[in-house]
Amino acid sequence: MGIRECTVEKLGVKKTMTSKELANRLRVHTVEMAHYSKESHVASALSICDIVAVLYHDVLRKDPMDAKWEERDRFILSKGHACSTVYAALAETGFFSVDELNTQCQDGSRLSGHITYKNVPGVELSTGSLGHGCCVAAGMALNAKLKGKKYRTFVLVGDGECDEGSVWEMALFAHQYKLGNLTVVVDHNKMQAMGFCKDIADHVNLADKWQAFGWEVIEVDGHDHGQLSMALNKRGTEKPVCVVAHTIKGKGVTFMENNLLWHYRDPQGEDYENALRELRAQ
Ligand SMILES: Cc1ncc(C[n+]2csc(CCOP(=O)(O)OP(=O)(O)O)c2C)c(N)n1
Numbered sequence: 001m002g003i004r005e006c007t008v009e010k011l012g013v014k015k016t017m018t019s020k021e022l023a024n025r026l027r028v029h030t031v032e033m034a035h036y037s038k039e040s041h042v043a044s045a046l047s048i049c050d051i052v053a054v055l056y057h058d059v060l061r062k063d064p065m066d067a068k069w070e071e072r073d074r075f076i077l078s079k080g081h082a083c084s085t086v087y088a089a090l091a092e093t094g095f096f097s098v099d100e101l102n103t104q105c106q107d108g109s110r111l112s113g114h115i116t117y118k119n120v121p122g123v124e125l126s127t128g129s130l131g132h133g134c135c136v137a138a139g140m141a142l143n144a145k146l147k148g149k150k151y152r153t154f155v156l157v158g159d160g161e162c163d164e165g166s167v168w169e170m171a172l173f174a175h176q177y178k179l180g181n182l183t184v185v186v187d188h189n190k191m192q193a194m195g196f197c198k199d200i201a202d203h204v205n206l207a208d209k210w211q212a213f214g215w216e217v218i219e220v221d222g223h224d225h226g227q228l229s230m231a232l233n234k235r236g237t238e239k240p241v242c243v244v245a246h247t248i249k250g251k252g253v254t255f256m257e258n259n260l261l262w263h264y265r266d267p268q269g270e271d272y273e274n275a276l277r278e279l280r281a282q
Contacts, residue, residue: 019225022092023053024282027252029088029101031275034266037105039113043250043262044082047189047222048156051245054228055154056089064094067121073151074140076125078133079158079187083115086123095122131164133157134184138174141182141240152235156185160192163201168213175214180236184210187222189249193263210242222247253278 017025026049034042056062060073077086084104091098103109110119114128124140127133137155144151161167174182188206190197203209211217216236220227222245231243249263250256253275267275 017057019050019053019057019229022057022089023049023225024252024279025092026053026085026088027279027282028276029091029098030084031253031267031272031279033084033088033101033104035268035272036102037113038266038268039084039105040264040266041081041084041113042265042267043256043259044079044158045085046251046253046256047247047249048079048082048085048187049251050223050225051156051185051187051228051247052085052089054225054232056093058225058229059232060154061151062093062122064090064122067095071149071151074124074137074153076127076133076137076140076153076155077115078127078137078155079130079161080115080127080133081113082158082187083111083113086115087111087120090120090122096120130158130161131166134161135166135170137184138170138177138179138182141174141179142177144181145177145179152181152183154183154185154232156187158192159186159188159190159197159203159206160200162186162203162206163192163197171210171213171215174240178238179240180238182236182240183232183243184215184240185232185243185245186210187247188244189247191249191258191260191263195260207242207244210244215240215242217242217244219244219246221245223251252282 030045063069104111105113116126117123134155137153141153207217207219216239218231220231248257256262
């Protein structure tokens with residue numbers, strides 16, 4: 001368990017909740033938040049619910065009572081448009097109230113449509129411009145290495161985001177500086193905003209590419225909690241680690257799965273009701 005046991009108890013978060021149950025709750029929050037905020041990116045957020053649930057449940061060392069705890073593991077969502085999943089994970093693990101989630105993007109809310117660290121406890125970095133979060137993550141990992149600190153740094157990037165040149169400069173840099181304390185997770189759902197990755201910039205084999213940059217690569221089913229937990233708990237020695245997580249964009253809501261419409265569409269009316277019904281039955 002990543003979160004300090006005592007604070008989990010104090011905050012009343014159900015200790016018996018499994019990572020799978022947490023992921024299901026994240027999916028329900030994500031759909032509700034997209035509905036109330038009329039914000040897009042619901043399918044991008046559903047894609048990463050299992051990855052984020054396993055990180056917060058099984059991997060990250062965090063303290064919701066002390067969000068800036070010096071020894072905390074760092075987690076950056078580089079595909080910042082999928083922020084609802086991370087806001088929901090922070091709320092479910094006690095960083096702020098779950099009741100606040102549905103204020104996202106309303107006047108006066110601190111929860112914006114791309115992830116922001118400003119006034120939001122537990123968020124390390126504001127992102128949204130793709131290709132930047134992973135570079136800051138590498139800097140955090142280098143900081144830990146230079147100062148002999150034990151924290152690990154994790155960063156979640158999209159596969160479309162891997163079209164950005166800065167991602168590959170970071171890959172060179174992290175290998176050069178032997179950042180074994182850095183783990184990149186690629187949400188490999190094979191889609192981006194306006195099309196399928198292979199039709200826009202075909203990487204042919206993303207895992208091979210990261211390996212060619214000198215990284216240790218682990219490929220997993222990004223919806224299998226056992227595989228995710230094993231891969232994310234693996235600490236690199238000298239090589240940075242890249243977990244290529246094969247996922248389904250829109251995972252959990254059948255009519256959103258692998259459907260480009262749901263990158264930008266927000267669920268309303270019957271779509272909203274059907275999505276919630278399906279998720280609540282899981
Ligand atoms: C530098 C930059 N260019 C373009 C965008 C607009 N944009 C937002 S989401 C997105 C698609 C990203 O695709 P991917 O990384 O695969 O994420 P997912 O498909 O999981 O949403 C794009 C192009 C952006 N946020 N930043």
